[in-house]
Amino acid sequence: MSMNVLEASGLGKRYGGTWALRECTLEIPAGHVAALIGPNGAGKTTLLNLAVGLAAPSAGAVTVLGGCPAGSPAALDGIAFVAQDTPLYKNLSVADMIYVTRQLNRSFDQPYARARLEDLGIPPKRKAGKLSGGQQAQVALTLALARRPRLLVLDEPVAMLDPIARHDFMATVLAAASDDGVSVLLSSHVLTELERVANYLVLLARGQVRLAGEVDDLLATHHHGSLEELALTYLREHPAEVAK
């Protein structure tokens, strides 16, 4: 049996007069690490905001976790979202962030969160604003995973991180996906990083879905050796479509 963690049909979002996302029809099956890629301004953040219920669609519909409307109580319970630049309350300590996240959610694995932050060497009494960018990203990811979500949504999680922090962050995400069966949907414009982790790909350009499918299938169909090559070639070969 298979369940879709995300289903969009005719989904569109307009900000003022411009469509950030149009006619997006998409199904992402559960149990994957799905990468949402595309150039800046392609609509990646818009699609993720719609999926987590932060934004409301201007057209069409989006459901998550097998039919829950995005942003509904059941969807909020089952999805953990780490926004771009991993916002934390800068004046709260790490321990307070754990407390706040536990209070705001039905399930929260506090021993896991404590243990993981201890492994990472992040002092609980330190204010979130005093942590390095990599540490803040790790705290945000830990809080998200401690909610034991069925779907983890990450918006440009590694864009601001140095290579080591990037590697550590992705290793955690991968472990959650393979050990705990968490479905992951992440956006990135850093293609090399996705190579190791993604097994499902959605290519967005100019607010529209250009390619979507299992990475292995896409690579086989399009005769490319790597995901990066596939994406770049596609974007280059279809400039008219992409630049419409």
Next chain:
Amino acid sequence: MTAQTMPVQPAEDTTPRPLAWHRMAGVTWRQHRFALVGVVTLLGALAVYLWIAGSSLHSAYAAAIACQPASSPACQDAVNNFNDTGVFLSNGVIFQVLPVLIGAFVEAPVLAREMESGTFRYAWTQGFGRWRWALAKLVALGLAVTVATELFSLLLSWYFRPYFAPGNQALGLDQLSPFNTGLFDLREVTFAAWTLAAFSIGALAGMLIRRVVPAIAATLAVYAALAVAVGGFLRGHYLTPLVTANPNPPGNAWVLSQWWTKGAAVLSPDAVRQAFDSAFAVVAPVVTSRSQKLQAYSSTLQYLTRHGYTQWTRYQPASRFWPFEWIEGGWLLALSLLLLAATVWLVRRRAA
């Protein structure tokens, strides 16, 4: 990596039960404890000061009214002592700014900072749900500042009580109208109501403007405009004013306007001045001392009354103090609830 085949559990048909409201209490406290402690510290320090100043004011008042015989020099000293005590506080100006300071600097940043720093993306995607999060936070903070300022206002009411006692005037003690601008909205229920109004203006401004500093500025501006409009125009009309032809309206009344008529005609200010000048020349051609002046003024009034002039006074009697307190407190509360509801509605529908 190996693809996981473990399927996502199908969503339950029933909507999960919402998380308990009390979970937000600790969240709100941890996020806003510095602001709340700041408010309590400020009010506490002012309360200590008020208590000390109030003790000397009240004992000066007690000494002045207990003094016998009232005309003795010692009693005159006691009266002057009361009148000179606490002059600095008697106009209430320094307390007038408290509601808007709390509204602008405590509440305006609450939502504006979430929007400005992007943390709303964290807060609104947690299981608690965004509009319930906003409602719980606003109610908790609103209750906290309302209770704190109402307690403070009880102390303010106690402090100013000697100025409103009937009979002060006869003893030569300072007497203020209960509607005194600057004091009416510090006493009893209006002080907390104004604070809640400032708080709600701050909340809505923060959500609309989404930037901390402009939201604070907007809160200060809107509150100031509202306070001026209410004090200057609205408050005098909560109940239809009374009109009297008695040249001496009841003491303590709030006189809204006065005008003269002769027969059916309303006199212009120029005409009134001319009538006064000519009457004055008749009844009191030579005036030197202060008591003569008072005597001359009252003779002039009598002269004008005998000659068909009538002085009309539109006023609010002092007995309407409590109805006015409840009216002002009531509509400010209603306004605040409306603004807070609008804020929560904006959180609910606002797209990221």
